[in-house]
Amino acid sequence: MSPHVTAFFDEATNTITYLLREPEGRACAIVDSVLDFDYASGRTDTRSADAVIAQIEAQDLDLQWILETHVHADHLSAAPYIQERLGGKIGIGDRITVVQATFGKIFNEGTRFQRDGSQFDRLFRDGDSLQIGQMRCDVLHTPGHTPACLTYVIGDAAFVGDTLFMPDFGTARCDFPGGSAEDLYDSVQKILRLPDATRIFVCHDYMAPGREVFAWESTVGEQRARNVHIGAGRDKAEFVAMRQRRDASLAMPRLIIPSLQVNMRAGQMPEPEDNGLRYLKVPLNGL
Numbered sequence: 001m002s003p004h005v006t007a008f009f010d011e012a013t014n015t016i017t018y019l020l021r022e023p024e025g026r027a028c029a030i031v032d033s034v035l036d037f038d039y040a041s042g043r044t045d046t047r048s049a050d051a052v053i054a055q056i057e058a059q060d061l062d063l064q065w066i067l068e069t070h071v072h073a074d075h076l077s078a079a080p081y082i083q084e085r086l087g088g089k090i091g092i093g094d095r096i097t098v099v100q101a102t103f104g105k106i107f108n109e110g111t112r113f114q115r116d117g118s119q120f121d122r123l124f125r126d127g128d129s130l131q132i133g134q135m136r137c138d139v140l141h142t143p144g145h146t147p148a149c150l151t152y153v154i155g156d157a158a159f160v161g162d163t164l165f166m167p168d169f170g171t172a173r174c175d176f177p178g179g180s181a182e183d184l185y186d187s188v189q190k191i192l193r194l195p196d197a198t199r200i201f202v203c204h205d206y207m208a209p210g211r212e213v214f215a216w217e218s219t220v221g222e223q224r225a226r227n228v229h230i231g232a233g234r235d236k237a238e239f240v241a242m243r244q245r246r247d248a249s250l251a252m253p254r255l256i257i258p259s260l261q262v263n264m265r266a267g268q269m270p271e272p273e274d275n276g277l278r279y280l281k282v283p284l285n286g287l
Contacts, residue, residue: 001155010034013075014204016216027133029065031159035078049078063088069161070149071099074253077267089121095148100264102177119266144184145172157199168208170229175247181240196221
């Protein structure tokens, strides 16, 4: 089974949203949608999600799943908006509860914020599967960047979220609360055990030095041979030391504060206050 994959690149956040559909039939899914957000004004916009919706409607597809690879720290999810427009179930890894507990404390969320993952329609464990029409999707738990990261494997395609980048850019950072370079190493090895020809679709591309175009598709074989952080048989101790040094030098993502608060709620905004407005919190010196 080889799903048809269409990529939508959001230049503002360097995020790639994927629309995947069965080769014959109407069933489709979306992986890692984007809600446009202007931090300076606090305004949201749906133009990125609308582009995906327009393609689904133009092809008369049946949206069955809106999948999240993890709780993103660099963009807001458009999952609830897309679900309202087209239906489909919203899914994420079952370790979302760990992420919710961690950031529920950091953002001092009250009792109205449920930390049981109930904002999502389905919580996936390692080894679970789901159907997208005639396509079977297998779920791999691939933590390290966050405790709840998943890889979705559909036929010859694997959607790896932030776990891997393009081979010339490497791997995800592991310094957020709950991250682990040791876990990331093990998760990448799990992905690299897939067949060499498996297509790897990454969630972000920041255009590595020396490259002139954005890119988001490689293969397991290419990652195993050429990934600058973990390819060519780099051992675990060397990788962990490299990752920890590199992470210590990285700035926080520009949209981490709004992204975490929204995405741990499955893309929903916080509950409105007495004046009818919704607010995002900024924890001073908390991250």
